[in-house]
Amino acid sequence: MRLPRLFMICILLMGIFPTVAQGQTKDQQPNIILIVADDLGFGDLSINGSKQIKTPYIDALAKNGIRFTEGYVSAPVCSPSRAGLLTGVNQVEFGHDNNLGGNQPGFDPEYNGMPVSQTTIADRLKSLGYATGIIGKWHLGKLPQFHPLKRGFDEFWGYTGGGHDYFEALPNGKGYKEPLESNFKTPQAITYLTDDKGDECIDFIKRHRDEPFFLYAAFNAPHTPMQATKSDLTLYKHIADKKRRTYAAMVHRLDVNVGRIMETLKKEKLDKQTLVVFISDNGGPVTTNASNNAPYRGQKGILLEGGIHVPFIMSYPDLLEKNQTYKNPVSALDLAPTFVALAGGSQTIEADTFSGENLIPFLQGSKNATPEREFKWRFTISAAIREGDWKLIRLPDRLPQLYHLPTDVTEENDLALERLDITKALLKKLGDWDVQLPHPVFLEGPMWRKRQVSLYDYDYIMKQPE
Structure with a gap:
């Protein structure tokens, strides 16, 4: 069993290492x-x-x-x-x-x-x-x-x-x-x-x-x-x-x-x-x-x-x-x-x-999970935000896309226009974050950005192959 090194030194100096070391699993690294x-x-x-x-x-x-x-x-x-x-x-x-x-x-x-x-x-x-x-x-x-x-x-x-x-x-x-x-x-x-x-x-x-x-x-x-x-x-x-x-x-x-x-x-x-x-x-x-x-x-x-x-x-x-x-x-x-x-x-x-x-x-259950926890992404031409059950994706060549993940795991039912209140709120949060970000310190080639846009329209197989 190993103890944090500073803790070990203190114990050794006190001359009681054998006594304290037994069962001291909560301090183990x-x-x-x-x-x-x-x-x-x-x-x-x-x-x-x-x-x-x-x-x-x-x-x-x-x-x-x-x-x-x-x-x-x-x-x-x-x-x-x-x-x-x-x-x-x-x-x-x-x-x-x-x-x-x-x-x-x-x-x-x-x-x-x-x-x-x-x-x-x-x-x-x-x-x-x-x-x-x-x-x-x-x-x-x-x-x-x-x-x-x-x-x-x-x-x-x-x-x-x-x-x-x-x-x-x-x-x-x-x-x-x-x-x-x-x-x-x-x-x-x-x-x-x-x-x-x-x-x-x-x-x-x-x-x-x-x-x-x-x-x-x-x-x-x-x-x-x-x-x-x-x-x-x-x-x-x-x-x-x-x-x-x-x-x-x-x-x-x-x-x-x-x-x-x-x-x-x-x-x-x-x-x-x-x-x-x-x-x-x-x-x-x-x-x-x-x-x-x-x-x-x-x-x-x-x-x-x-x-x-x-x-x-x-x-x-x-x-x-x-x-x-x-x-x-x-x-x-x-x-x-x-x-x-x-x-x-x-x-x-x-x-x-x-x-x-x-x-x-x-x-361990000592802290309650936050169901409305917010996650944000930005990658070259795209950005997204998830808040609770809702996820919004922003692309350069189309309207934003809004999905309710629990009922639409495959993200095929775009609700952006039906739920404009959520669309606007998430776009605002995403935009406020985006404009504060620093410039990229390097870029990948532009051919990759064009390819990324096309992958949003690809016909994906969303079931397990036999």
Whole structure:
């Protein structure tokens, strides 16, 4: 059992450590593991209704903890979503509301990444005595000032770009073939990248088992390129569509490695004192990786539910009841304040710096949920607001869209003109917030904005494939 370090020092100085240490579980700092899938469809976990893909280990994680049925991310694409996730601050409030790509004319490339002014979860937990590590995808800037080792992480094994080949890295490779890097070992040759990441997560846990640790397990499955092992493809040979078959195999391999992480915690006798969160960085891009976001309409890149409503699971056996379902809306922005609070950070100082809320009082029932809690999004050409049961989406080429989510989960019945009172009120709140936001510190290419508009008109399949 581990106690906060300052507390341990005080006890040692008092000469009564053996007496106080017994049963002092309320002062224990939990290990924290944040597992992030990449481009995973909401409907592609068996616990979320998938009829094709079996995910027993992720399902078991949910049964050992809490499944959030109304879990959101703060952006519908990788980089801004991760910027919000890792800071606990809505990323548009510090100018990170585009996806990272090549630098656009007129912008300073030195700012092409998550602003260095922002404090990450790793920064905060490191200051509280945690060993911090990231395994996998970064995608928050490639220049030295943005590197994860300068953003609070002690250890890094992975790549700084937005995706990677699953079978190959080249010494002088670019893009998806860029070399893997590590500050604590010479990276081994890739076998299958999802498995290699699992190996590194397991090694991290074993190395740091005797101290509080924060592990950011940043998988890239099932992000493109669509590559799976032959054995996993065989498991899903009954799926006729080749891309969907490959996707299913990739999700299967992700699930297996979640299971390996959880089994390691059990073997090291750390499972009960470790908070594990599983989440996807955004909705599945159904048009590129054959994912399925059922029952939601939309996909990665847009603010319909299919782009931002994601699988969201939390397990912490020492503190939270098992096999629970939490039905009130929550956000990935809530994770940072939750982690800091559990680690012993001062909420009187930290509370005002986060966009999200510490979830623990809600989950333990000591604080009433706020059904009218407000969530706001802005991403390039689009913006949205959810307040209670109502959600409004604002686009540049049409009237605003208003949906009553409990009765219209697929967002097909636009009530903007029928409920002008709500439309006007939400537009005003969204606009008042929007005009106070800073300019983006970088932009993605204009071809992406045109594509995003078109995705609002795509004919989505909103049921589970057989």
